[in-house]
Amino acid sequence: MLERLGKLGVLRHRWRGEHPGDVRFGAALAEEVAKRAPTGIAVGVSLHTESVLAMLHRFGGSSGYLADLRERALDGTAIGAFAASEPAGGSDLSAIQCLATPVSEGWRIKGSKKYVSLGAVGDFVIVLCRLADRSGTPTQRLGTLVVPLEAADLVREHEKLGTHALDTVAVEFNDVVVPAEAMLGRPGLGxxxxxxxxxxxxxxxxxxxxxxxxxxxxxxxxxxxxxxxxxxxxxxxxxxxxxxxxxxxxxxxxxxxxxxxxxxxxxxxxxxxxxxxxxxxxxxxxxxxxxxxxxxxxxxxxxxxxxxxxxxxxxxxxxxxxxxxxxxxxxxxxxxxxxxxxxxxxxxxxxxxxx
Ligand SMILES: Cc1cc2nc3c(=O)[nH]c(=O)nc-3n(C[C@H](O)[C@H](O)[C@H](O)COP(=O)(O)OP(=O)(O)OC[C@H]3O[C@@H](n4cnc5c(N)ncnc54)[C@H](O)[C@@H]3O)c2cc1C
CATH class of the missing domain: 1.20.140.10 (Butyryl-CoA Dehydrogenase, subunit A, domain 3)
Structure with missing residues (x-):
């Protein structure tokens, strides 16, 4: 559905003009999709059109890696997921352990995320990570990094009570390296x-x-x-x-x-x-x-x-x-x-x- 909405120009219409675009239109879109499709579809659509695109728009800059990705996300040709929750940190996101270490090529990511909706069908995921220093020692600082989903190992697809139309998966990042420009917003402000x-x-x-x-x-x-x-x-x-x-x-x-x-x-x-x-x-x-x-x-x-x-x-x-x-x-x-x-x-x- 997201591809179709992108092709029809609906996603660009949502985010037209000054940031944060037409939020009323976003709400109307979420309502209409939930009226016409199972809630699982509606949740997946909003995840991309609201959460992911809001972060890409606000923190993605006007050119380069993230801006290119945002354009594809607006066209519906790249679908984004969002991964914060972990086995150790769910409600308490300050407890997360997925580690991003600075390396010469950018950032190396290692750790697991328990719930990633759209994780099996999406193209990229915004990952909340704990930042390490150059020696690999974890700090108190968190950051958000955009990672291609093909670089993540899919651990399992969760069986759920409902929202079956939405895939929700557990993933692992095993020393995935992303470029420095993959950092969304400022390091430490995750x-x-x-x-x-x-x-x-x-x-x-x-x-x-x-x-x-x-x-x-x-x-x-x-x-x-x-x-x-x-x-x-x-x-x-x-x-x-x-x-x-x-x-x-x-x-x-x-x-x-x-x-x-x-x-x-x-x-x-x-x-x-x-x-x-x-x-x-x-x-x-x-x-x-x-x-x-x-x-x-x-x-x-x-x-x-x-x-x-x-x-x-x-x-x-x-x-x-x-x-x-x-x-x-x-x-x-x-x-x-x-x-x-x-x-x-x-x-x-x-x-x-x-x-
Ligand atoms: C189908 C599905 C899809 C999901 N998709 C995503 C996704 O795409 N990306 C993502 O990042 N996450 C996703 N989540 C995870 C979801 O956001 C978390 O499950 C949620 O934030 C709660 O975290 P937790 O499960 O670790 O529960 P816990 O944090 O362990 O909490 C357990 C219970 O204790 C309560 N609690 C915890 N701390 C306190 C406190 N201090 N005071 C009072 N009550 C407290 C909680 O409210 C909850 O009721 C998904 C979850 C599901 C079920």
Whole structure:
């Protein structure tokens, strides 16, 4: 699908104009793909169009190795993946061990990454590495390096609960050497680069929820109009119709949050406050997705539980990934918690707790 989107000029349209391009269009694209295709496809598309392209655009420069790669990524002729999570460091990316050592030809990379989505079908991967000094001793500094996927050893393709349309693999880098220009952004700023790319992905995840749950809602409404129980269509039982209306209410509120945040991302610097806002939208959307998908599934009664009869069960399992991928609920809440502020003056003037 990414090749087709590239050929049609959709990816260039997303990233036209000043950085960070048309974020609203990116969100609309994520929603549309999630509405029309399995969530696994939507996750893969957003990974490339949002996370990978955001980092290449922001840190790739205007000429040379990375700029050439970005042009091919925009044409859909080179598909990018992103590898941060390791067996040792998942939520805590400061613990990662995959090592990049400076050598005369550029950087030598050694280590493993546990989850790389698009890793089996992609062409290159942005790898978060710990930087070593010239003697090979690990430092506290992290960097992001762009590595051809053909240079990585595929260890296994993960069997997953859902998102089967998306390949997610474990890979190893066994002394892979990349040129110095493969360093994306400044050495030492790897975590900041990753945080930047992930903010775009997180917003896209929220937009995917709009698409996937919107599709489930439409199926559920149709079913409640066709299925008759107690002498009338299910929709004629007001309790059910109102529950479906509630799903729409929640999706409309989420749509407002996604659009508002997309506008902010287009017009404001991506500071801690905005990162936390995006995290808030993502965690809200992810939890909502699980609940709303289950609610739509409920309208099908037993058939909702039968994968050969309805896709709702599979869709429910697919959207569950939103609570993990791009950073877990808990990590999103940690970012939001950093923005909690008390109101000292109002407290002093209005709270009178007796001792
Ligand atoms: C299908 C799939 C595709 C993926 N694709 C990619 C990919 O393309 N690239 C990539 O880099 N990663 C990818 N991931 C990895 C994903 O981002 C991580 O699984 C996720 O960030 C959590 O890391 P972990 O699995 O190591 O869990 P852990 O970090 O071990 O956490 C386990 C649990 O503890 C919680 N927790 C951890 N620390 C704290 C704390 N301090 N306070 C409170 N709670 C805490 C977590 O939120 C989580 O619920 C993918 C994962 C899956 C399942």
């Amino acid at each position: 975590l900041a680069n990753v945080s930047y790319g992930l903010s775009f992905e997180r917003l896209a995840v929220a937009a995917q929820v709009l698409g996937a749950c919107g599709h489930a809602l439409a199926l559920a409404v149709e079913h409640t109009e066709r299925r008759v129980q107690f002498g009338r269509p299910l929709r004629g039982h007001q309790h059910l119709e109102f529950r479906l209306a509630d799903v729409l209410v929640e999706l409309e509120v989420l749509r407002g949050a996604v659009n508002h945040t997309a506008d902010q991302l287009m017009t404001q610097p991506l500071d801690r406050k905005l990162i936390a806002r995006i995290a808030a939208v993502k965690v809200h959307a992810a939890r909502l997705a699980e609940r709303l998908m289950s609610e739509c599934m409920q309208m099908f009664g037993g058939a909702g539980y039968l994968p050969r009869e309805t896709p709702l069960g599979q869709m429910w399992q697919d959207v569950r990934l939103a609570r993990i991928g791009g950073g877990t609920d808990e990590m999103m809440l940690a970012l939001v918690a950093g923005e909690l502020r008390g109101a000292a003056e109002a407290y002093d003037s209005s709270i009178r707790i007796s001792t």
